[in-house]
Amino acid sequence: MRRLDYSKLAIVAAFLMIPSLVSGQQVSNVSGVVTGAGNLQPLAGATVMVKGTTLGTLTSTEGTFSLDVPQGLTTLVVTYLGYGTAEVEVSGQMQISLEESALALDGVVVTALGVQREKSSLGYSVQDLLGADLTEVPELNLVSALQGQIAGLHITNAGPTGGSARIVIRGASSIAGGNQPLFIVDGIPVDNSAPGNRGYGGIDYGNTVQDIDPANIESVSVLKGPNAAALYGSRASNGAIVITTKSGRTTSGISVTSSLTFEDPLRLPDYQDEYGQGINGEFKFVDGAGAGTWDFVDESWGPKLDGRLIDQFTGPAQPWIAYPNNVRDFFRTGSQWTTNVAFAQSNETGNVRLSLTNTAVEGMAPGEQIDRIGVALRGGTQVTSRLSADASINYTNQEANNRMGTGYDADNPMQSFIWFGRQVDMEALRNYRCTGAETGHTCDANGGQYNWNYNYHNNPFWEQLVNTNEDQRDRILGNVELTYQVNDWITATGRVGRDWYRERRKTVTAFNSLDDAGDGGFSDVNIFDSEINADLIVTGSRQLTPDFLLDVTAGANRRSASYETSAVSVTKLTAPGVYTIDNAAAPPSPTDYESHKEVRSFYGSASLNYRGYLNVDVTGRNDWSSTLPAGSNSYFYPSISSAFVFSRFLDLESDLLSSGKVRASWTRVGNDASPYQLASVFSAQDPYGTVPMFAVPNALPNTSLKPEETTAYEFGADLGFLDERLGFVLTYYNHNTKNQILPVQISGTTGYTSQMLNAGEVANSGLELLLRATPVQTDDFRWDMTVNWSKNNSEVVDLYGDLETLVLGSYWSMNIEARKGEAYGVFYGNGYLADSTGAWIIDSAGRPQRDTNREILGNYNPDWVGGIHNRVTYGPFALSVLLDGQRGGDIFSVTNWFGEYAGVLESTLRGRGTDFCTPGIVVDGVKADGTPNDVTVCPEKYFGRNYGNQAAGIFDASYLKLRELRLDYVLPDDLTDRLGLSNGSVALIGRNLFLWSDTPNIDPETAFDAGNSQGIEFGQFPTARSIGFVVSMQP
């Protein structure tokens, strides 16, 4: 199968036929063909440049090229992503062959501003992936597709289908702001926010970069530190993910790919099946709200499930038996079907590519559905001999229904399974509507539920299918680019791009739901987001002397961003089932908000290369931001980096050490504030009847805010051995962010809860290691292996004055904090009361006690993160396996914490082997007087002690996952000929296939959202284990 993957060159892209460009100079025409050395396949879209100029062209789909070379210049440089660079002397009809090598320093990689750079000249850390690596196993969220493949990236999936994935490169450094990298597509920044997601209940609508279709991606370059991104502006201080999409230049013909996968929960808690609902071994259902014996509770400390007859919600005198799979039976097998059709074509003057993708997802939760349509059109043409134009437009439409809620909220059926009766038959609950024939429960005329409990929880099917939610998003990413070849060594490019989306979200609560007065309601939110970027860039490349090559770039950027939202919430309806404002029985609460921001920048870079082995890069950028005070809204940030290919210099290159480079860089990046931080505003309240009300703002503003500052340095080495069969990339980095624009807490007695200040300093340092090896390579068998590993240490160096800590989030009195002197993201809460030897001090009733002195109980940062990717090809077969995981890091699992309190987990069988309080538990510890504890306590009382003692819910979150597996079979030619295709393949795929972890009952890779408050879990949506197949073909 031909490899048509290639990275687009944004700046140096418009290579033209320039017959008489350079006035007065003689030129001679050179033509030829470029192929891959291993398989002699022509390489389409390879770059052929005249060395020392910006003149060049791209090869056609047959790999051919034709180029006018000025007299006196005799060397062509040929590059293609994933292959080594070739420098060849000009001759008549050229046959150029490139060596395939993933690690070779001779290769090229796309860097900031879309400039294609030789890897050997880069002084900072960049790692790239081909589009094919991202689409090995189709994944709904682009961020999740990056998991396990790049050293230094820590990606956490939130779990729900279409939910958020959080990505942090080299540790979190911002206390109050975002810590995620900037996403760039074809030179235009794109939004990756997740507005409106809450941790403590609500719907996870996912992060917006999911709109980027991996099927359209040619390659991804991950620029890991602020060093690599000093040219993209302050938002890239956490790194940048630079995406280049496919174009008609790099692909051709028609291709069709279709995949179908099925999903089931990977892990659900281990529930106990010995005891049912109730308290003190008793239970009797009368009305599920307290009229019976403990029939209002949602815990399982009731009678033993021995089949005796007990009045239950299903009827009087029902057998009291366990339904061990009741929670699993709530979920159904989900499916995801994705089809992509792409057409591409090019000739000497133009190229075009059209891609259409349709994705249909049925989630594991009942009623859950996500549908996505993507259309991508990209084309380019030469307008005149010097001027070329390129444009692209990407449209995505996503519609989702019945996403399952997350967190501790009635929206989330998992909440009702943690507080549950183990004898509840999930099949009985499928009849979620009240018919009037139910025992003990009066059916309301407005339509009500049928449930196992009428005090605390809604029927889970009711929650999913009656209290519905829907969301729709339309998004357009477009850009237009004009490139003008000024002379043979200067190019000017003008580019304008816009990222624009509208989203609507609506959630409804039906009459007779249990989380309000039972009279229904709804909320309707509209979001509009737009960002426009305009750039003017001038590039020059000139061989100053035979030894020195200078590349210079100067540019200007104007960025304008807008965000608007309007929402209405109605908490009481008149008629059931009608969710419109007209049907509101109480005054609706509308809100609206808008924000605008503009940043203007001027930037430049210079790169000096000496003899191909020593490179020095200098960059500088100055931003003027609307969000900082006039007079101090300008900030400048420089960087310098250097690369030294010592193997070339010392002429060490041999079969053993085939390449060696050392590199170092230093940078400083500034950052501005969010809009409107300089003055505080009075917040309007809902009117008191008809009386308007405002409240004094809680935040004390700061009219003299300064920009934030990140300073970073890194150094590393790239080494290749055994003719590039083995390679290492090692990096050590250190970065420090200070003067952070933070709302610092002040004593509420001042009348304010916070003050906006420049304060806080966070340091991150660590190591990244990338190892690539090809242990076996024969004619028909090849084994490639990539290992990536990274370790990050963070420290909150300083906050403000004597301030010890800043709370990032607080759940059930467990704080996630940025605490001075500790790693970013520690857990702060109550532990067990213990004596000086660490033995628990047991109270007179035999229970451990809570230590009222709060302390640090752990932190959510892992010790290290890594992944191993193995790929084996044998003839037409290929097997690819990706494993990734983390070691260390803690998680506060409320599923475990409350699950024990409620007696639903298997671990709560301790002490009630024989009967609900027999044999009981004798807790290991000492009594108040220091003697060993000998008091027996009932399990119900023992596990009830959890509440308030957060240490009981903290677990180590180490895990290893078999993340992806793919088995390919390339269809043989005679079969494809018979089917009328030129190429075809089928593959078996799987994702999240196995989880190895000691964390009990849950998948420790979990999050509520993509924010800074991580490491908490409650009622996680089970991770999906998906298995299926892919068919791709080219007619």
Next chain:
Amino acid sequence: MDSYSIAKRALVAGLVLALAACDDSLTDINTNPNAPTDVGAEFLLPQSIRGAVEATFGAGQMLSHTAIWPQQAVQLQYPDEEEGSVRASRMQSYWNNFYVGPLMDVQRVIEKGVADSNVNYEGVGRIWKSYVFHIVTDLWGDVPYSEALIGDSITTPVYDAQKDIYTGMIADLTTGAGKLSSAATGFGSGDILYGNDMVKWGRFANSLRMRLAMRMSEVDPTAAKAAFIAAYSAGPFQSNADNAKLAWPGSPYENPLYENWTGRDDHGVSATMIDTLTSLSDPRRELYAEPATQDGTTYRGQPSGKITQEFSLAYYSRIGNYWRKDGKSTPTVIMSYSEVLLLAAEAAKLGWISGDAGALYTAGIQASMEQYAGATNAPTAAEITAYLAQSAITYNATNGLDQIHLQQWIGLFMGGSEAWSNVRRTDSPNLVAGPDLTLSRIPVRFSYPALEESLNKDNLDAAISRQGGGKALIDRVWWDVN
């Protein structure tokens, strides 16, 4: 080199364009279009009143703390506070909610009143500020007062001694009442408590001053007496029509106890209250409590300070439907005529004022019962007469003080934190701690919030050392002598 010079000029032009007008238009973009940077006092007063009442009379602060510790309500589920353990997060949020919310809002009202020479803004502002501050100091003891609410200049205010806070509040109530003028501009529709009736505001100020004065009866009887006489003669409430009560207009502002009823059902009426009312054949029982749903007739309270229940939930009496199921628009009474009469009765008994303690006591009971006129299960005139005729109720000078205190305690049911404050002062009725209380006595204060330790440590430490405590719930405040 034509193309080169063209390019050079284009480049310069482009860069000039990009940098043009950098500063001015950029700053304009940062003007917040969403909300105003200043508003009038008539919009801040209702927010302060509503916020303070929701906090003080809400389910969290009242039902789980200030109503259970005087043994009037009881926690049937999650009885952590019954055991004497509070959540640090709640102590923090109650503290912040007072200072950053109603106190800051009313402070702005006063500042605007002073700046605009609006006597009613200033007068009502001072009165309401004292109301809210007295709640705060009765809960936490020594708290920031004189240096509080001026974050622009002081970020670590000193904690004033409660004695000085009381002096300050009494002075503010006097000044505030003195400034009021019915002829001057009011708050428009913004006065949601008294509808711009400055006479009633004045009476409220004087009634509140009586309450504060009596609070000092044990710790400083001389000052207490002087302040009480001044307040009483200035003119408190004259009838139930003067009661300070907040009406609820409907969603999203409904009686907090009604809102609690729609969500959770974790509280009941205590055995202490039910048994007391039953033994006295008190007609307020049918109003204060609901019979157990189990049989629809029995009134049964759960003992305070006991975390296990003898029976299933259906056997216990809940707080009356007047506040809960039927309570959506039941007004919240902040201070009542009944309380004024009983305070006067106590003052008469102590010899501070001339007046018939017995008559005042009887009138106080009557006013309490009549306060609920119109409600289902409100005491009828016949029931009131019958009640007063009982020998246990009839005023008797020997144990007159205890009788007065008992009626104060009964009358302050669902009265925010006042029942608890009063019983802390009087120790009458005598409350016996429940068997599961993990503390050496029933809580007598809120603990200082944890954040103050990191945000205002030195001043907090000074206050704790001055009081001899403050982090534990059993540390008494200044006026709580025993």
